[in-house]
Amino acid sequence: MRTSTLLTLLSSLLPIAIQQVAAAPLAERGVNVGWPYGSQKIRGVNLGGWLLLEPWITPSLFRATNNDGIVDEYTFCQYQDRGVASAALKNHWETFIVENDIKWLSEAGLNHIRIPIGFWAYDVSGGEPYIQGAAEYLDRAIGWARKYNVKVILDLHGAPGSQNGFDNSGVRGAANWATNSNNVYRAKKVVETLSRKYSDPYYWQVVTMLALLNEPATFQNDQLLQTTRQYWYDAYGAARYPWVPEGSASKSGLALVISDGFQPLNTFNGFMTEPNFESVFIDTHNYQVFNDDYQTWDQNRHIRGICDRAKTYAQSPLWLMVGEWSLASTDCAFWLNGRGIGARYDGTYPYSPRVGSCQGKSGKGGDFSQDYKNFLRRFWDVQTQSYEANGQGWVFWTWKTEEAAEWSYQTGLINGWIPYNPNEHLTSYQQVCN
Template identity: 35%
Template sequence: MSQEMTEVPLGAATHHMDQGGFPIKSMISTNAAAAGIGAGAEGNHHHHGTRPFFSRHRKTILAGSVILTLSAVAVLIAILVKKPWESNNSSLHNHGGFTSGDNVDLKSFPPRFTLSSSVSIPHGAQCNAHTPPLDQEFQYGQQPIRGVNVGGWLVLEPFITPSVFEPYIAQNVTDEYTLTKLLGKEKARSYLHRHYATWVTEDTFKRIKDLGLNHVRIPIGFWALGALDPDEPYVPDLSLDYLLLGLQWAAKYGIRVMVELHGAPGSQNGWNHSGRSGKIGWLDGTPNGERNGKRTIEYLTQLMKLLQGPGMEHVSPMFGILNEPAMFMMDVRLTDKWYKDSFAALRNVTGAGKGPWAVIHDGFLGLPKWEGFMPNSDRLALDVHDYLIFDNNLIRLSRQEQARFPCDVWASDMQRSSQKFGPTLVGEFSTATNDCAKYLNGIGVGYRWDGTYQTEQDRDAGKPFDEAACQPKINGHIEGYCSCLEQNRIGAYTPEYRQFLSDFTQTQMDAFEQGLGWFYWNFKTETNALWSYFDGVDHGWIPKDANSRPGGCAAIGRVLGSYEEGQNN
């Protein structure tokens, strides 16, 4: 969710740029008993009066014993080193092989996701008492979405899982494109399989349920559906199959899923979470950009067809059309038409009044731009990603001002959009009030907070660094305040700072429930607790039950005013 991006309007949302689990262990257990040829009482019996049988046939017996022993060892070795891909399992063969060093637990290997795939909905599956059972309709607009993103799983991001990228950063790996290109298809498949099998597991969904959440948003890349161009080195199919596994886990715990296309052919924003960082090659005004737009609709259509199987309508009632297209850098006429064409293609698959809600992203144009767009559409919702830290003005607000901002501004934004566009939700937000998370803005880009942020384009153009957002002239005397290293160190968090983190998180939840609700980014990270819902709960600034929150706007003395009230001020 990090950005090498131009400044967007004040308050506009931006996305960061860019292991619990199935144990990676051998399925083989060796429990062989020693054969003991000739052992026991009979082996010590001697025949008197004649030359012993063993003495007379010693060479023959020894030779036979050696042959038998070698044969037994050969059979045992063959059993022990039998490769996972040699198993008579059609789904394995469909995925291709792994390198000989991989000991893959076949139980963790996901089922194939095909047009005939289904999801079993357990009787009475219900994530919590505040949410209807999975086989009953969720009343969007009356019941709030309270969810988390399962990011960094089926679409890689360096800031979420630095360990996946760090072995290869010296070889100029910065995103999933460069990683898979460097590793090659077979090694990349094995590498990603290990990651998919460990970063998210059934226990992940169980904990999401236990925290009182009712939705998860699962990002996936276009490459999951295959049909790749020769210059697209991504691993096809495998992440799609893990998506099916995620849907099955969600169903078991009564959780609803928003499946969402996170990366489009050519990259819809040029940021690493689209799969490939650099230039935008999607609807960029070129013939290839136009082709990539059409390819994206084909991928969306295929993905929607996969979500039509039995049980899918219960577990996957929302569908994200495309994550964060950078419309502020595009011809909006092209993107508007693309949204309309995509929506029509999806409803052509589902039929009117059927299938999941379709969710479009605001493209960083601001919610007012979308007022009156596609009116009276069949279950269409608008998604905005609200972050303070990618806006040079908002990141500089005092902590008190930051905690109040959701109550004072974002709440009325949600109310206005809900009235003038229609159903509006927040697909991403976090507790972070600085951009210090490792690799958040991309690998080697730096940070706004400490004044080291500079895009490659600005560096090449010789532009100076911006002033540090921590405002060292005001706060530099506070030890560690302007240090990203200290800002990332949980041990340095004072009780007052932890209370602020709690206030800021819960005021956002209050504000976003003025619309359809929210999805926190992310469920966990490897290195930064301010982007991890699980860590926030463990460290006390996120409530253990999303449905029972002690903080929020009222707790800090702010009243959630209505949009109409705002118009009168």
């Protein structure tokens, strides 16, 4: 097919509102992603805070700057001597995640890793101060994943201008991604670059999924919502047919992931469904910490909250995975809400009423009570079972932290509130949730 003909076809196809249909069985799907999605569950973990900095995951990196104005990766690169920042980043990339981490999580029964990366690993044409180099380490991790038979979900976690204003997008503050069409175009081109490279047969059965953009904050305004909806169509075309610029109509075999953007799942009824859109997943994130109400919930209410929300996942019009979740039941993790910002739970977050002390709720875990550890195990049991029963599986946030044990899969394994066998449950979600 000529390139011009393909582009005409795509431009007419992608904006169409497709009638809602059930997710097609694997055998009927037109792309071969190298993993039996639909018959085998995703059990994974995020490598958060590695190739895209987050102050709460590695506070030591930010403390070492002695500059309270350095609150994200953008300012980390902007407000330090470039040589100092570059050396710190390289050391972090070299040491925070190593081969033994991938071996460890594989031996713990996990079959996927989700690797967040920012657009700037591939494009700083907008004059952003970011320091490049993370792409090399992404390839290193993919090599380790191949060795230990772990599948890789590539995740575009930060877009030009920021899609949400969170520090995990690279820059904290306003969400300006949707206000500039060039920002949107640049994000799409990064997706195209990732798909073109990792759709190569060399990566088949290793890199199996590509997330087109993490957590666009579509609740903020209608422009962001509408821009994101159109972006899913455009980014799908760029990722499914990444060789169009070279004149080829070849199709990528990657499963493609869109975010729910904090919107109800029923708003995606009829959106990007089979057969016109192939192997599209929707990614939802489930945290019970980021408002005042959650801080007042007791342990049983947190468990019930998981049960209630997970039941809605079974109604998803697209294959669904819970791409981020944790064992946190408070926002007590140091700098979780941003560098220099306190916690709602202990009343140090602006305008939030105090519920109690954060002592024993977060930190390295040495002062966790046995009752709290038992709750963490129940919370893990109920979430993992619920997400597998009502969706295609789960990816925990995150593998490693410096000072937030309730957010660290690795720390949970070490301390016993996460089992080494994901099939091992002490609590049945069916008994708790029904």
